[in-house]
Amino acid sequence: MVEILPKMPKSWNPESKPHKFCPGCGHGLVLKALGQAIDELGIQDRVVFGCDIGCSLLSWDFFNVDTVQTHHGRTTPVMVGIKRANPNLVVVAYMGDGGGYAIGSQHLVNAATRNEKITCILVNNTNYAMTGGQMAPTTMPGQKTETTPYGRDVEETGYPMLGPEMVAAITREGAYAARGSVAKFAQLKKYIKKALENQMAGRGFSFVEALSTCPTNWRTNAAQTWQFIEETMTKYFPLGEFKVPEGKED
Amino acid sequence: MNDKPITGEKKVFMTGNEVVAWAALAAGAEVMFGYPITPQNEIMHYWTRLAPKYGRKFLQTEDELSAGFTLIGGVLAGKKAFTATAGPGNVLMQEPMSMAEAMRIPTVAVIQQRGGPSTATVIYSQQEVNLTCFGGNGEGLRVVYSTSSHQELFDYTIKAFNTAWKYRFPTFVLADGYQAKMRESLVIYDPFEKMEMVEPEPFVGKPGTPGVDRKPAHLRNAYSVEEELYEALSKDIADYEKAVPELVEHESFNTEESELLVIAHGVVYRSAAMAVKELAEEGRKVGYFRPITLRPFPQEQLKEAARKAKQILVVESAYGQLYRLVRENLYGADIPLKTMFMPGVGITPEEVREKCVALLDGKEA
Ligand SMILES: Cc1ncc(C[n+]2csc(CCOP(=O)(O)OP(=O)(O)O)c2C)c(N)n1
Ligand code: SF4
Ligand SMILES: [Mg+2]
Numbered sequence: 001m002v003e004i005l006p007k008m009p010k011s012w013n014p015e016s017k018p019h020k021f022c023p024g025c026g027h028g029l030v031l032k033a034l035g036q037a038i039d040e041l042g043i044q045d046r047v048v049f050g051c052d053i054g055c056s057l058l059s060w061d062f063f064n065v066d067t068v069q070t071h072h073g074r075t076t077p078v079m080v081g082i083k084r085a086n087p088n089l090v091v092v093a094y095m096g097d098g099g100g101y102a103i104g105s106q107h108l109v110n111a112a113t114r115n116e117k118i119t120c121i122l123v124n125n126t127n128y129a130m131t132g133g134q135m136a137p138t139t140m141p142g143q144k145t146e147t148t149p150y151g152r153d154v155e156e157t158g159y160p161m162l163g164p165e166m167v168a169a170i171t172r173e174g175a176y177a178a179r180g181s182v183a184k185f186a187q188l189k190k191y192i193k194k195a196l197e198n199q200m201a202g203r204g205f206s207f208v209e210a211l212s213t214c215p216t217n218w219r220t221n222a223a224q225t226w227q228f229i230e231e232t233m234t235k236y237f238p239l240g241e242f243k244v245p246e247g248k249e250d
Numbered sequence: 251m252n253d254k255p256i257t258g259e260k261k262v263f264m265t266g267n268e269v270v271a272w273a274a275l276a277a278g279a280e281v282m283f284g285y286p287i288t289p290q291n292e293i294m295h296y297w298t299r300l301a302p303k304y305g306r307k308f309l310q311t312e313d314e315l316s317a318g319f320t321l322i323g324g325v326l327a328g329k330k331a332f333t334a335t336a337g338p339g340n341v342l343m344q345e346p347m348s349m350a351e352a353m354r355i356p357t358v359a360v361i362q363q364r365g366g367p368s369t370a371t372v373i374y375s376q377q378e379v380n381l382t383c384f385g386g387n388g389e390g391l392r393v394v395y396s397t398s399s400h401q402e403l404f405d406y407t408i409k410a411f412n413t414a415w416k417y418r419f420p421t422f423v424l425a426d427g428y429q430a431k432m433r434e435s436l437v438i439y440d441p442f443e444k445m446e447m448v449e450p451e452p453f454v455g456k457p458g459t460p461g462v463d464r465k466p467a468h469l470r471n472a473y474s475v476e477e478e479l480y481e482a483l484s485k486d487i488a489d490y491e492k493a494v495p496e497l498v499e500h501e502s503f504n505t506e507e508s509e510l511l512v513i514a515h516g517v518v519y520r521s522a523a524m525a526v527k528e529l530a531e532e533g534r535k536v537g538y539f540r541p542i543t544l545r546p547f548p549q550e551q552l553k554e555a556a557r558k559a560k561q562i563l564v565v566e567s568a569y570g571q572l573y574r575l576v577r578e579n580l581y582g583a584d585i586p587l588k589t590m591f592m593p594g595v596g597i598t599p600e601e602v603r604e605k606c607v608a609l610l611d612g613k614e615a
Contacts, residue, residue, distance in 0.1 A: 013461060045459040048326075053472065061468045064461025066454035068326060068469045070319070071349055077316040081323020082454065084309060085281060085331065089455045107319075110312035 009035030026212030073104025133217030174204030318346025328452025348386030508537030
């Protein structure tokens with residue numbers, strides 16, 4: 001039998017492969033989509049990748065692109081500073097849902113409001129994965145986590161945060177906001193590519209949330225993992241584009 | 251567009267905040283990131299008026315965390331960049347400064363100390379010594395210049411950029427609300443005509459494709475095992491220790507003759523110096539020692555200055571923040587330490603004089 005290996009994006013760093021994520025983790029797929037988008041746009045020499053603290057940190061040597069580890073929640077301002085100081089670079093702030101929607105939410109809101117010419121990719125895995133599976137702003141009603149052992153009680157802790165919808169609501173023309181999923185790879189890649197192109201065109205803040213799998217903290221097998229991301233998560237987190245600059249609609 | 255904010259030398263009369271803005275411009279700072287807080291606001295006000303004339307940039311961020319982290323980004327992209335803050339803003343600034351310390355990022359921050367703890371006053375203090383020297387979850391691998399006059403604010407703000415970019419440690423100019431708001435005369439100048447200016451350099455976005463033409467920059471502050479961290483930190487500590495003799499700065503007076511040595515820093519040093527000089531003129535055996543760098547501390551120089559002293563008086567607008575540095579750096583010297591602590595309050599030459607006389611006359615133990 002002939003084994004067909006998936007082609008590795010050119011922008012990946014082969015020395016750090018196989019990657020450090022758990023088996024079945026969605027992070028690798030998001031980064032594959034990003035790697036392919038970087039290749040197709042031919043911007044490997046211009047990209048600066050910033051990774052948050054969270055499982056995103058495990059991507060710090062994932063690419064052969066200049067990469068900066070930052071602090072939990074602080075990737076957005078670091079990338080804003082780099083972009084403002086050198087607008088020729090294409091900067092990517094890569095973060096988790098805890099980093100982007102909780103501890104770093106003020107940075108997300110204000111970067112979006114200022115229409116910073118950066119691209120944020122936020123991995124929504126409905127929990128704080130790196131610290132062992134606590135509740136995140138995206139944890140769904142009734143979902144069990146280490147800090148909601150009886151399920152998330154919306155009376156006590158509210159409903160899941162809707163990031164791209166919020167970004168769409170607070171930004172003006174020129175911004176881009178979308179939600180993709182690692183379960184719909186081609187669509188996710190298209191969104192990420194559009195988000196990069198939008199930055200390169202200098203139009204505005206570009207934001208993609210990626211629904212992603214975390215079988216380790218979900219404690220799910222392969223079938224349950226797939227069902228969770230495709231059926232349960234999409235009930236709360238609809239896929240699609242929420243803000244598209246004029247003329248860039250499909 | 252003009253790119254030389256100052257040519258030659260110019261005598262001026264201005265507030266300290268204005269001085270800082272001019273110094274940063276003169277030093278070639280290309281961008282300031284800041285968040286409003288008294289008493290540093292006018293640094294931003296002057297910067298935002300002057301900067302566009304010289305092609306420089308400004309960003310008002312959502313808080314001091316963001317000011318510090320955008321500052322880090324600007325520096326990573328290879329620009330001389332700075333921020334200014336105070337009090338509760340300095341507290342928030344410590345998170346980014348801890349990252350700068352870990353990653354050897356040459357940030358420059360001007361701190362105009364105000365009263366503390368908490369919101370306290372917007373006026374003045376010397377209560378941010380601990381925070382500025384040792385804030386963050388690290389070892390205090392920073393450089394902190396404590397200025398005492400507008401001339402020094404100008405000189406040391408320029409020097410801060412050179413120090414930061416030469417040694418790659420976060421560098422602070424530690425002043426206070428009095429220095430910020432007072433008007434004084436000084437000479438401003440173009441430092442490029444006077445001294446060697448250290449050029450900035452990008453950490454990311456250098457020419458070439460990473461992995462093809464050059465290695466990618468993979469800049470870290472997180473480590474998976476203890477030994478890995480220890481190795482990285484040991485190198486930074488060794489670099490810091492090696493730089494200490496080149497970095498430390500101090501000033502002293504009459505130490506060979508003095509039985510009483512007065513130690514003060516920043517604006518309080520000026521009161522102390524006036525009182526001490528007056529008393530010395532009257533024939534009293536008194537001198538002073540003033541650390542200019544609080545980090546690293548001029549330890550050998552202090553020990554030398556204290557050799558003849560029978561007693562030491564530490565004067566500060568804080569409750570023992572300088573005192574702790576003095577005690578630590580004088581360890582082993584058997585000299586009684588007297589104190590004059592006025593946390594959050596200014597200290598006049600008369601007050602220092604009175605205290606000195608009492609100590610010299612043996613009226614106060
Ligand atoms: C200031 C600060 N607080 C807390 C932490 C601990 N911490 C590390 S990762 C993390 C959560 C990560 O969750 P998320 O951002 O959702 O990323 P994921 O691991 O799920 O991909 C936390 C709370 C930290 N590193 N820094
Ligand atoms: S804990 Fe979850 S998010 Fe983190 S690497 Fe493992 S599967 Fe991925
Ligand atoms: Mg998460």
